[in-house]
Amino acid sequence: QKEVEQDPGPLSVPEGAIVSLNCTYSNSAFQYFMWYRQYSRKGPELLMYTYSSGNKEDGRFTAQVDKSSKYISLFIRDSQPSDSATYLCAMSPWGANNLFFGTGTRLTVIP
Amino acid sequence: DVKVTQSSRYLVKRTGEKVFLECVQDMDHENMFWYRQDPGLGLRLIYFSYDVKMKEKGDIPEGYSVSREKKERFSLILESASTNQTSMYLCASSGASSQGGDTQYFGPGTRLTVL
Numbered sequence: 001q002k003e004v005e006q007d008p009g010p011l012s013v014p015e016g017a018i019v020s021l022n023c024t025y026s027n028s029a030f031q032y033f034m035w036y037r038q039y040s041r042k043g044p045e046l047l048m049y050t051y052s053s054g055n056k057e058d059g060r061f062t063a064q065v066d067k068s069s070k071y072i073s074l075f076i077r078d079s080q081p082s083d084s085a086t087y088l089c090a091m092s093p094w095g096a097n098n099l100f101f102g103t104g105t106r107l108t109v110i111p
Numbered sequence: 112d113v114k115v116t117q118s119s120r121y122l123v124k125r126t127g128e129k130v131f132l133e134c135v136q137d138m139d140h141e142n143m144f145w146y147r148q149d150p151g152l153g154l155r156l157i158y159f160s161y162d163v164k165m166k167e168k169g170d171i172p173e174g175y176s177v178s179r180e181k182k183e184r185f186s187l188i189l190e191s192a193s194t195n196q197t198s199m200y201l202c203a204s205s206g207a208s209s210q211g212g213d214t215q216y217f218g219p220g221t222r223l224t225v226l
């Protein structure tokens with residue numbers, strides 16, 4: 001079993017839709033949770049970072065962590081064509097030097 | 112803003128060639144990483160470094176070596192390139208916790224094709 005599981009998609013939604021991206025994990029020691037966005041042929045860029053459980057909101061993006069279920073989510077409201085990218089979840093027990101990545105979900109927002 | 116740069120965006124090499132991929136970060140980060148990214152496999156850690164002249168093997172070090180002579184620069188070396196090393200190579204860096212180092216910052220990637 002992989003440490004981090006992520007549905008690869010692809011996921012296609014119409015512009016303006018609410019998008020839900022998810023990852024599950026097996027290691028209860030994970031405390032740091034991140035979402036990266038990667039445009040085609042570019043490097044990943046950090047989108048959201050949360051520590052422990054709870055929600056974090058940044059504009060149209062909300063990251064949610066449920067440690068009891070070992071489940072994290074990224075919600076995108078009012079999705080835009082510019083949100084079309086691959087979204088990678090990443091997590092760690094003690095910080096940046098030991099990250100476990102999901103394989104990424106490819107999202108396309110159709111105008 | 113953290114900036115991580117990689118020497119080439121696209122590279123085409125022949126089997127058996129020695130290949131150097133260079134990465135430079137400008138945020139005085141202690142930690143640097145090399146990954147490769149392949150469809151369906153995600154990011155896999157090749158090597159990482161916590162300090163100058165220090166290196167640690169990641170999950171898939173075979174066929175690769177690294178060099179870190181200066182804090183800001185981390186090089187990945189393919190001693191004898193093979194076709195199965197065709198991939199996207201990503202460099203990343205992170206600082207100590209006091210520098211907000213709880214995540215890694217990535218470069219733009221080098222897409223290497225070995226013919």
